[in-house]
Amino acid sequence: MIELHHLSKIYKGVKALDDVSFTVEAGTVTGFLGPNGAGKSTALRILTGLSRPTSGSATVLGRPYAELDRPGFHVGTLLDAGAQHPGRTGREVLTLGAMMLGLPGSRVDEVLDLVGLTGKEGGRAVGGYSLGMKQRLGIGHALLGRPRAVILDEPANGLDPQGAHWMRGLLRNLAEAGCAVLLSSHQLHEVEQVADRIVLIGRGRVLAQGSVAELSRGRTLEQTFIELTSHADRSLA
Numbered sequence: 361m362i363e364l365h366h367l368s369k370i371y372k373g374v375k376a377l378d379d380v381s382f383t384v385e386a387g388t389v390t391g392f393l394g395p396n397g398a399g400k401s402t403a404l405r406i407l408t409g410l411s412r413p414t415s416g417s418a419t420v421l422g423r424p425y426a427e428l429d430r431p432g433f434h435v436g437t438l439l440d441a442g443a444q445h446p447g448r449t450g451r452e453v454l455t456l457g458a459m460m461l462g463l464p465g466s467r468v469d470e471v472l473d474l475v476g477l478t479g480k481e482g483g484r485a486v487g488g489y490s491l492g493m494k495q496r497l498g499i500g501h502a503l504l505g506r507p508r509a510v511i512l513d514e515p516a517n518g519l520d521p522q523g524a525h526w527m528r529g530l531l532r533n534l535a536e537a538g539c540a541v542l543l544s545s546h547q548l549h550e551v552e553q554v555a556d557r558i559v560l561i562g563r564g565r566v567l568a569q570g571s572v573a574e575l576s577r578g579r580t581l582e583q584t585f586i587e588l589t590s591h592a593d594r595s596l597a
C-alpha cells in the first residue's frame with residue numbers, strides 16, 4: 361500500500377503540495393493526474409525519498425521510503441527514463457541493478473524478456489535507445505526486485521501504440537499479482553483504460569478522487585479533467 365497523509369510541501373514560498381491525502385491499495389492501479397505544476401512530481405519525489413515533506417507523511421508499505429530495508433525489493437520506481445548512463449548497454453544497466461540487490465544474472469534475462477528488449481537491443485548502448493526503449497528499460501529496472509509497490513512517472517511517454525498496449529497489460533498484471541501501482545501521467549486516454557482509481561490534483565490540492573466511473577459520470581476523463589482543473593483555477597484566481 362502507498363499512502364499520502366496530509367502531505368504538504370512548501371518551496372521558498374511556493375506551496376507545491378497542500379494537505380494531500382490518498383491511498384493506493386494493493387492490487388490496484390491509481391492514476392495520478394494534474395496539470396503542469398500541479399505537484400505530481402513533488403509528491404512522487406517525497407514518496408521515493410528524494411525530497412522531504414514540510415508536513416504530513418508519505419509511506420510505502422507502511423514506512424517512509426528512507427526507512428525501508430533494501431527498498432528495491434519493496435518499491436520499484438521510474439521517475440525519469442532518460443536518467444540512465446548513455447554509455448552503458450541496457451543489459452549492463454540491469455546487471456548493475458541486479459548486483460546491487462544481490463540478484464542472480466538470470467533475473468536480468470527474465471526482466472529483459474519481460475520488458476521486450478530482445479538480446480540485440482539489450483546489448484546496445486542506452487544513448488542510442490529511443491524514448492520508448494528507455495521507458496522499457498526503466499520499467500525493467502524498477503521491477504528487478506519484484507516489488508509490491510510501483511511508482512511510475514509518465515511510463516507510457518514515447519511508447520508507440522503497440523508499446524502502450526503492452527504497458528497497459530503489464531500494469532494490469534502487476535495489479536492482479538497484488539502490487540500497488542501509482543501512475544502519474546498526462547495521457548488521460550491511457551490512464552482511463554488502465555486505472556482502477558484516479559487522484560486528480562491542481563495547484564497542490566486534491567481536486568477529486570475515486571473510480572474512473574465515479575469521476576467521469578458518463579463523460580470522458582479529459583472532459584472531467586478540464587472542468588475540474590479550470591474550476592479550481594477560477595476559484596483560486
Ligand SMILES: Nc1ncnc2c1ncn2[C@@H]1O[C@H](COP(=O)(O)OP(=O)(O)OP(=O)(O)O)[C@@H](O)[C@H]1O
Pocket residue numbers: 371372374375376394395396397398399400401402403
Ligand atoms: N525545487 C523546487 N524549487 C522551487 N519550486 C519548485 C521546485 N520543484 C517544484 N517546484 C514548484 O512546485 C510546483 C509543483 O511542481 P511539480 O514539478 O511537482 O508539478 P508537476 O505536477 O509534476 O508538473 P508537470 O506535470 O509539469 O511535471 C510548481 O509550482 C513548481 O514550480
